Amino acid sequence: MSNYTITLSDAEDQALSYVALSQDDWIQNAVHERCRIAIDEIVNAEVQRKLAAGEAITGSKDDIVMAADVESAAERQARIEA
Numbered sequence: 001m002s003n004y005t006i007t008l009s010d011a012e013d014q015a016l017s018y019v020a021l022s023q024d025d026w027i028q029n030a031v032h033e034r035c036r037i038a039i040d041e042i043v044n045a046e047v048q049r050k051l052a053a054g055e056a057i058t059g060s061k062d063d064i065v066m067a068a069d070v071e072s073a074a075e076r077q078a079r080i081e082a
Helices: 010-019 023-053 061-067 073-081
Strands: none
Touching: 010 023, 023 061
C-alpha cells in the first residue's frame, strides 16, 4: 500500500475550505474517484483484450488490474517523445 503527502499553501488551504467541508475528505474523495475511473478503464481494456484472444476472464477488478500489463503515464509519455 502506498502513502502520499500533500502540502497546501495557506491560500490553497483557505480556498479549498471555501468549497469543501473537509479538505482531507475532499482530497481523499478526488484521488479515490480518479483511481476508480482508471481501474474501470484498465478492466474494460483487459476484458476486451481477453475476449478477443479467447481467454478466460477471472478474478476481481483488483485482480485484473494487478495482472494486466499496464503501461504507466510516464511510460506512455516517454514512448510518444521517442
